[in-house]
Amino acid sequence: MEYHLNTPLKKEDVEQLDAGDIVYLTGTVLTARDEAHARILEMHEEGLELPFELEGAAIYHCGPLMQQIEGKWIVVAAGPTTSDRMSKMTPDLLEHFKVRALVGKGGMNNVAESLKGKCIYLAYTGGCAALAAGSIKNVPQVHWLDLGMPEAVWELEVVEFGPLIVGIDTKGNDLFTSIKEKARESFLKK
């Protein structure tokens, strides 16, 4: 099945999706990698308010290549980064914030349980940074640029961003894990 969804995402939007479905996103996505995840959790711990809204948000595991021309930020290239680096911090993030979609590549480890009933994992084709840049129409804001260009939180306005493959759905199905399990069985059989 193919779905075209708008952000902010509602719980119902993501609950209808099954692993293997194709999704196109329109609206705002927020980039966040290792250091942004760590800072979000630290600020929550200290009771501080975040400078961006995570309710219904789609978080994009991406460290874009940006260029500032006459004071305005332009996306040069913005493909997904390896999501698994964020696996350990994801359960905590989803416990405190109503993030509805994680977008990245390569799958994640042991997060299916914490995604259940609330959030989906969407896979974008790794390395397709020039293709992705084409669906990013505007960069309204950047937060935490002190973390460096790849680690900052960039607000990206996207139109029909995809195709994104549902890698982990809200029912606990994990496409990456099941493919890897099958691969391990065939490896051990040889």
Added chain:
Amino acid sequence: MTGKITYDAVVKATIDTIKEAETLLPDDVIKALETAKKNESSNVARSQIEAILKNIEIAGNNSIPLCQDTGILIFYVDIGRDLHIDFDLKGAILEATRIATQQVPLRPNAVDPLTRNNSSDNTGEGLPDIKYDFVEGEHLKITVAPKGAGSENMSVLKMMNPTELKSIDDFIVETVLNAGGRPCPPVIVGVGIGGSFDKAARLAKSSLLRTVDDMNDEEKAVLSRINSLGIGPMGLGGDTTALAVHLNTSHCHTASLPVAINIQCWANRHASVTLGGDE
């Protein structure tokens, strides 16, 4: 030309070569991806390779980097033994890296390993990595191979016991299996066997400069085992997990068997320029 090679000529040629490596893929890789697309039986797998081919086209047409992870820069420099260099060659490559970071542009990826402070220009202690070799002739050849972290982080080195010779293939296949979709398959698997702890890693990495179809029967057999795993493009299932396996070997100590595996994503970026000599 046999004219003198200058500092400025090296800076300019190096900037152009970095740009070429970041925005265009070698033809052999594109051809291998096209063949993989034709042979894929899974729709999702085909959609991933189609996206990759479309991305290559957009990057080439617009002269923008193929991937936002423009990598760290690895240079291979061949210096003709009859060439006289009377300028700071390393300095020229460093300057080219700084200018290319602004001009191409490249993402600033170089950080201090402990403080994680970003140098903002892709240089720093030991970066870019430059390997020098002396060769016949009076030319200077500079090859640049940008390496991204997604695939680099999945790379492994193991000091095997010499009696484990027969399990080298298993080690390679299992490493690709463990990596799954993380290194952006279809991957190219560079393997260094022998040498020493450090040399095995260098052999593995430099094997990625070989063309993808340059494979002997042993390499083809390992490739076929990897592809029978069904991990597929981006780990979403399918027939193409790897495009090539390259095994480079070196004599080693009789008590040693180092094996290094350097995984390369589909974006096997590299480009070369030759200055001076008989051209």
